[in-house]
Amino acid sequence: ENNILSKLPLRGKKVLITAGPTYEAIDPVRFIGNHSSGKMGFAIAKEAANLGAEVILISGPSHQQIKHSFVKRVDVVSADEMYDAAHQYFNEVDIAILAAAVADYKPKKVAHQKIKKQDSSLTIALTPTKDILASLGLIKKQQFLVGFALETNNEIENAKSKVIRKNLDAIVLNSLQDKGAGFATNTNKITIIDKNLNEKAFELKSKAAVAKDIINEIILRSKNQDT
Ligand code: CTP
Numbered sequence: 001e002n003n004i005l006s007k008l009p010l011r012g013k014k015v016l017i018t019a020g021p022t023y024e025a026i027d028p029v030r031f032i033g034n035h036s037s038g039k040m041g042f043a044i045a046k047e048a049a050n051l052g053a054e055v056i057l058i059s060g061p062s063h064q065q066i067k068h069s070f071v072k073r074v075d076v077v078s079a080d081e082m083y084d085a086a087h088q089y090f091n092e093v094d095i096a097i098l099a100a101a102v103a104d105y106k107p108k109k110v111a112h113q114k115i116k117k118q119d120s121s122l123t124i125a126l127t128p129t130k131d132i133l134a135s136l137g138l139i140k141k142q143q144f145l146v147g148f149a150l151e152t153n154n155e156i157e158n159a160k161s162k163v164i165r166k167n168l169d170a171i172v173l174n175s176l177q178d179k180g181a182g183f184a185t186n187t188n189k190i191t192i193i194d195k196n197l198n199e200k201a202f203e204l205k206s207k208a209a210v211a212k213d214i215i216n217e218i219i220l221r222s223k224n225q226d227t
């Protein structure tokens, strides 16, 4: 073939991406959330689609927008909903990139009515959410599975232990050490660690450029994997 489509390295591939925060309901009007903007996950979705992939983008509450005929956006709110959506699509994909900032805990009970203000202190009991990434690591077959890690100390060691513990093919470590990397910013500084625990550090870049690096590495490494 010598048409333009043959230049697209992800043509015929399906990619699942999670993005954004999750919101865990406390009562009908309140939730526990985090500052994730969804920018990184959406940038990865756009890059994968631009390279020809069919993308399933599972997003928590985010103001990000994406218009691309190769991207199917699935909106969810809570960690439980994101877990169900990820499992619904995982079997059919070739690559899964879990960039969402999933809540680690949710309220043990959701109050059916708005909790009234009291004079005394209020304690909300929390219970762990399911780890979506680890659960996919347990069942993965052909899928190239990529996680993210945000660490504030012992970054590399903690990220490496996540690669092993969650049975990943690679992890993207977000460096908080440099200003300009992280949640609400437009830039990121990453290190990619593969399943053999090889490290590759990248410069501080725009999230669009970081997305290109991530997809590039995945294409290289998933090619080496299937022989
Ligand atoms: N993750 C997930 N489901 C969860 C929690 C995390 O899928 N319930 C995924 C994130 O999307 C990310 C990776 O796991 O790809 C690592 O998230 P992170 O918060 O760094 O790791 P945790 O295992 O939650 O450990 P900790 O927060 O204690 O560092």
Ligand code: CA
Pocket: 102, 103, 104
């Ligand atoms: Ca966490």
